[in-house]
Amino acid sequence: MKKKLVLASGSPRRKEILSQAGFSFRVLPVDADESLENRDPEEMVQILAGRKAAACMDLLKKTEGNPENLLVLGADTVVVYDHTILGKPSDREAAADTLRSLQGKCHSVYTGFSLIWMDEQNQIQSAVSAEKTNVFFYPMSEEEIHFYVNTGECDDKAGSYAIQGIGMRYIEKIEGDYHNVVGLPLGRLYQTLKSNHLEIEEAAYDENR
Amino acid sequence: MKKKLVLASGSPRRKEILSQAGFSFRVLPVDADESLENRDPEEMVQILAGRKAAACMDLLKKTEGNPENLLVLGADTVVVYDHTILGKPSDREAAADTLRSLQGKCHSVYTGFSLIWMDEQNQIQSAVSAEKTNVFFYPMSEEEIHFYVNTGECDDKAGSYAIQGIGMRYIEKIEGDYHNVVGLPLGRLYQTLKSNHLEIEEAAYDENR
Numbered sequence: 001m002k003k004k005l006v007l008a009s010g011s012p013r014r015k016e017i018l019s020q021a022g023f024s025f026r027v028l029p030v031d032a033d034e035s036l037e038n039r040d041p042e043e044m045v046q047i048l049a050g051r052k053a054a055a056c057m058d059l060l061k062k063t064e065g066n067p068e069n070l071l072v073l074g075a076d077t078v079v080v081y082d083h084t085i086l087g088k089p090s091d092r093e094a095a096a097d098t099l100r101s102l103q104g105k106c107h108s109v110y111t112g113f114s115l116i117w118m119d120e121q122n123q124i125q126s127a128v129s130a131e132k133t134n135v136f137f138y139p140m141s142e143e144e145i146h147f148y149v150n151t152g153e154c155d156d157k158a159g160s161y162a163i164q165g166i167g168m169r170y171i172e173k174i175e176g177d178y179h180n181v182v183g184l185p186l187g188r189l190y191q192t193l194k195s196n197h198l199e200i201e202e203a204a205y206d207e208n209r
Numbered sequence: 210m211k212k213k214l215v216l217a218s219g220s221p222r223r224k225e226i227l228s229q230a231g232f233s234f235r236v237l238p239v240d241a242d243e244s245l246e247n248r249d250p251e252e253m254v255q256i257l258a259g260r261k262a263a264a265c266m267d268l269l270k271k272t273e274g275n276p277e278n279l280l281v282l283g284a285d286t287v288v289v290y291d292h293t294i295l296g297k298p299s300d301r302e303a304a305a306d307t308l309r310s311l312q313g314k315c316h317s318v319y320t321g322f323s324l325i326w327m328d329e330q331n332q333i334q335s336a337v338s339a340e341k342t343n344v345f346f347y348p349m350s351e352e353e354i355h356f357y358v359n360t361g362e363c364d365d366k367a368g369s370y371a372i373q374g375i376g377m378r379y380i381e382k383i384e385g386d387y388h389n390v391v392g393l394p395l396g397r398l399y400q401t402l403k404s405n406h407l408e409i410e411e412a413a414y415d416e417n418r
Contacts, residue, residue, distance in 0.1 A: 022360065022375040133382075138400060151231065166231040168388060169399035173342075178387040179377060190378035191347060 003071040003117060005200045008056030013164070013183040014075060021186050024201040025073075030055040032074075041080050045112030046128045048076035053114040053126070068118040071200055075114075077183050079159030081107035086159045095154040096145050099161065103140035103170070107159070109133050109181045113189055117198065129192050131185035133176030135163065140170055212280040212326060214409045217265030222373070222392040223284060230395050233410040234282075239264040241283075250289050254321030255337045257285035262323040262335070277327040280409055284323075286392050288368030290316035295368045304363040305354050308370065312349035312379070316368070318342050318390045322398055326407065338401050340394035342385030344372065349379055 007014060010029035018025050032051040036044055053074030060067045079086040081102060089095035112130035119125045140148075153167060154160040161167035163174075163181045179186045193200065216223060219238035227234050241260040245253055262283030269276045288295040290311060298304035321339035328334045349357075362376060363369040370376035372383075372390045388395045402409065 017377075020374055021377050138396060163387075165229055168226075168230050168395045171386070171396050173385045173396075174387060175384050176382045177380070178372075178383060186377045187347060187380045187382075 001069070002199045002201050004069050006056060006060065006070050006072045008052045008072055008074040011075075011183055017179050017182060017184045017186055019203070021190070022203050024203045028056055028059065030059060041078050041085065041108075041110045042112070042130045042132065045076045045078055045110045046114065046130050047112075049074040049112040049130075050114040050126070050128055052076065053116045057116045057124070068120075068122060071115060071117045071198060073113060073115055073189075075111055075184055077109065077111040077158060077180075079107060079109050081105070081159075088156055088158055089154060089160045092149045092154070095149045095160040098159065099140060099145045099148065099154070102159065102161070103137050103145070106134050106136045109135060109159070111180045111183060111185050113184065113192075115192065115196070115198070125196075127192050127196050129185075129188055131177050131180040131188050133174055133178070133180045133185075135174050135181060136172040138170050138172045144170070210278070211408045211410050213278050215265060215269065215279050215281045217261045217281055217283040220284075220392055226388050226391060226393045226395055228412070230399070231412050233412045237265055237268065239268060250287050250294065250317075250319045251321070251339045251341065254285040254287055254319045255323065255339050256321075258283040258321040258339075259323040259335070259337055261285065262325045266325045266333070277331060280324060280326045280407060282322060282324055282398075284320055284393055286318065286320040286367060286389075288316060288318050290314070290368075297365055297367055298363060298369045301358045301363070304358050304369040307368065308349060308354045308357065308363070311368065311370070312346050312354070315343050315345045318344060318368070320389045320392060320394050322393065322401075324401065324405070324407070334405075336401050336405050338394075338397055340386050340389045340397050342383055342387070342389045344383050344390060345381040347379050347381045353379070 005023055005025035007025050007027045008030050032055045053072045057072045060070055086098055110130055110132050114128045116126045151166050153162050153165050163171055177185045177187050214232055214234035216234050216236045217239050241264045262281045266281045269279055295307055319339055319341050323337045325335045360375050362371050362374050372380055386394045386396050
């Protein structure tokens with residue numbers, strides 16, 4: 001039986017990736033505890049993704065008649081440079097400082113995801129995974145950093161840039177999954193669905209299958 | 210003086226990349242001779258991009274009052290596996306054959322671009338460059354190939370897949386510029402503009418500069 005995908009995230013970028021990949025889904029953003037002591041980033045994003053998915057499934061069990069049809073997806077992304085996690089900038093000066101440290105260098109982006117569903121015996125099942133992508137910036141001049149920060153694109157972005165926006169001007173190359181940098185490692189997600197024999201509803205192609 | 214960018218291509222994917230990157234431009238697709246004896250793919254895409262840009266500049270010189278304000282961009286993309294250039298599939302059986310050869314393996318995508326403009330002495334100037342990106346497919350089953358081909362997404366794509374569409378499910382990772390695979394190496398393009406001291410109109414951010 002095909003499951004209905006529920007995205008436990010309000011991120012417009014994650015929504016766009018799932019849409020582009022042809023999946024049908026609905027969105028139910030939840031609040032989850034994001035506090036966590038220092039850990040390996042690959043472990044951290046999986047724990048935080050798991051909390052989001054679990055909070056979403058809890059909410060669905062309270063509000064929906066048949067959560068056994070549902071498959072919940074939580075995700076979390078962090079940007080890491082020189083063993084430091086780079087969050088969203090507090091202001092434009094902080095964004096410029098982050099860009100000064102990233103320009104001309106390589107950093108890493110980790111996205112973890114968690115899938116939670118009910119099996120045929122009504123038992124909760126889950127799967128979790130993460131991907132790492134290396135991102136290489138071209139050198140940037142102070143003038144370019146000033147221009148880019150003033151576009152406003154950096155304001156709400158972890159790492160103070162968007163590879164899918166104006167920021168793509170400054171990216172030389174990546175090693176890994178591109179969509180992982182945008183917010184969801186779609187290839188890995190699809191392979192995880194496959195290995196767990198999970199089928200979800202497609203947006204428009206089922207009739208051809 | 211800032212120049213007005215003219216894209217000598219009707220590709221919706223190239224348009225989308227330039228828009229996402231924040232550039233203002235207009236589109237003037239042209240026909241150019243695409244016949245070429247066998248060559249190195251990196252050289253080939255630069256020659257074909259140059260023909261498109263030159264044909265577009267010729268047309269603009271005939272129809273526009275002031276081509277000295279203009280900067281013409283031509284581009285060409287090829288997909289290469291095992292020393293063979295993979296074009297658009299002739300039918301869905303050919304698309305399935307291409308996917309059978311790409312699945313579980315690495316192939317390369319080359320995009321060349323050519324910029325043509327008039328300098329302050331009214332002399333034609335040009336710059337040309339190309340990028341290579343390696344793309345790694347996950348293994349695909351016959352059922353997956355059949356499903357994917359029947360979505361219709363392969364029909365008009367060189368290499369019979371779209372990394373920005375349903376095809377992203379099957380991509381494990383890339384090495385290089387992602388947008389190069391979609392159709393335009395935006396990072397390299399921006400660096401080429403910069404090294405030639407070419408400034409083009411921005412979509413919406415000039416007032417902040």
